[in-house]
Amino acid sequence: MAPTSDPAAYLPGTGPEHLDLAALEDQARTLLPPAVADFYAGGAESEVTLGEAPAAWRSWRLRPRVLGGLSAVRLGTSLLGSEVATPIGVAPWAFQALAHPDGERGTARGAAAAGALMTVSTSATAPLAAVAATEADSPKWFQLYRQHSPAHTDDLARRAGQAGYRALVLTVDLPVFGRRLRDVANDFAVPADLPPGNVPASGSVAAESPVWTFDDIGRFGELSGLPVVAKGVLRGDDAARCVQAGAAGIWVSTHGGRQADPVIASAHALPEVVGAVGDEAEVYVDGGIRAGSDVLTALALGASAVFVGRPAIWGLVTGGEAGVARMLDGLTAQLAHTMLLCGVPDVRAVPRDAITPAR
Ligand SMILES: Cc1cc2nc3c(=O)[nH]c(=O)nc-3n(C[C@H](O)[C@H](O)[C@H](O)COP(=O)(O)O)c2cc1C
Numbered sequence: 001m002a003p004t005s006d007p008a009a010y011l012p013g014t015g016p017e018h019l020d021l022a023a024l025e026d027q028a029r030t031l032l033p034p035a036v037a038d039f040y041a042g043g044a045e046s047e048v049t050l051g052e053a054p055a056a057w058r059s060w061r062l063r064p065r066v067l068g069g070l071s072a073v074r075l076g077t078s079l080l081g082s083e084v085a086t087p088i089g090v091a092p093w094a095f096q097a098l099a100h101p102d103g104e105r106g107t108a109r110g111a112a113a114a115g116a117l118m119t120v121s122t123s124a125t126a127p128l129a130a131v132a133a134t135e136a137d138s139p140k141w142f143q144l145y146r147q148h149s150p151a152h153t154d155d156l157a158r159r160a161g162q163a164g165y166r167a168l169v170l171t172v173d174l175p176v177f178g179r180r181l182r183d184v185a186n187d188f189a190v191p192a193d194l195p196p197g198n199v200p201a202s203g204s205v206a207a208e209s210p211v212w213t214f215d216d217i218g219r220f221g222e223l224s225g226l227p228v229v230a231k232g233v234l235r236g237d238d239a240a241r242c243v244q245a246g247a248a249g250i251w252v253s254t255h256g257g258r259q260a261d262p263v264i265a266s267a268h269a270l271p272e273v274v275g276a277v278g279d280e281a282e283v284y285v286d287g288g289i290r291a292g293s294d295v296l297t298a299l300a301l302g303a304s305a306v307f308v309g310r311p312a313i314w315g316l317v318t319g320g321e322a323g324v325a326r327m328l329d330g331l332t333a334q335l336a337h338t339m340l341l342c343g344v345p346d347v348r349a350v351p352r353d354a355i356t357p358a359r
């Protein structure tokens with residue numbers, strides 16, 4: 001999205017900022033088998049973390065500056081050296097062919113249209129090289145899950161580097177799957193006929209794959225030749241150790257409330273992580289970001305970017321690539337609108353005092 005230079009463009013009820021995410025989810029549910037909609041929407045255990053995530057962002061309040069003469073805001077930024085038009089990116093999510101026939105390629109085109117960063121899951125339903133080649137100039141990160149065979153995991157890391165991904169995201173909050181009770185109740189299983197994506201061509205022999213430790217950050221950095229981001233960090237001490245081990249980015253996340261539950265909300269964990277990391281690495285955050293004001297709050301707390309999961313899912317389900325682009329443009333327009341209202345000129349330097357705890 002271009003820098004927004006025309007406050008008059010923000011007439012009530014007219015612009016893309018009037019995105020209604022709740023309506024989008026409702027619409028998506030009418031298009032999906034109920035068990036698939038539940039798989040996408042659900043969390044782990046009693047879904048405490050899932051439910052608290054959006055409310056945690058709303059535990060902050062904006063402190064608008066007035067009379068600053070602000071008539072344009074800057075939305076573009078740089079993430080690990082890649083230029084993006086918006087600080088709102090697409091989080092990795094699995095099995096996108098279940099959501100729309102275009103799958104990950106549709107999301108890639110939608111993200112590119114919005115100038116947004118896309119993170120591609122290991123559990124994609126298209127090969128990592130094919131997704132990288134879709135809108136190849138638009139920056140993408142590859143998210144790595146540990147595979148049964150260590151050789152397969154290493155191979156994925158190497159191929160991500162060769163395919164043109166700009167960073168390798170190690171998801172560190174999934175040593176084992178969370179217990180997702182909706183999937184149990186629905187007897188949900190991923191359909192066997194989904195496109196194979198990144199499973200090894202010859203079928204992997206289940207070998208003993210060691211669980212990851214901090215040392216794997218440096219190892220996967222070397223294998224891939226890419227900067228490494230640790231996704232799923234919720235503590236300052238862990239964040240500091242990741243950075244010490246060579247991480248270029250820390251991604252604060254509860255995995256959309258799908259792993260341990262109840263855990264601290266991303267919005268509440270973010271300040272401690274930012275404090276522990278300082279200027280040594282970039283910090284990102286996801287979980288329950290549902291409005292431009294949530295994005296502005298995250299940036300004020302020190303995040304360089306935010307990511308969205310479910311909103312991208314509902315966008316792809318309801319409108320394919322155009323649906324993803326509309327969702328991202330809508331959230332970005334809401335962010336611009338909120339920045340204009342609050343006198344914040346630049347997403348790269350949102351002051352901490354732009355927000356205060358609600359009371
Ligand atoms: C259906 C679904 C699948 C997901 N698959 C992955 C995945 O493959 N890899 C990963 O690192 N995170 C995965 N996540 C977590 C997201 O990357 C992200 O952390 C989370 O959805 C953000 O919260 P939000 O949905 O409230 O925006 C998944 C989330 C959902 C809802």
Ligand SMILES: O=C(O)C(=O)c1ccccc1
Nearest residue numbers: 093094123145174255258
């Ligand atoms: O990561 C997830 O949350 C997720 O749902 C998933 C499911 C299967 C494979 C990989 C990820």
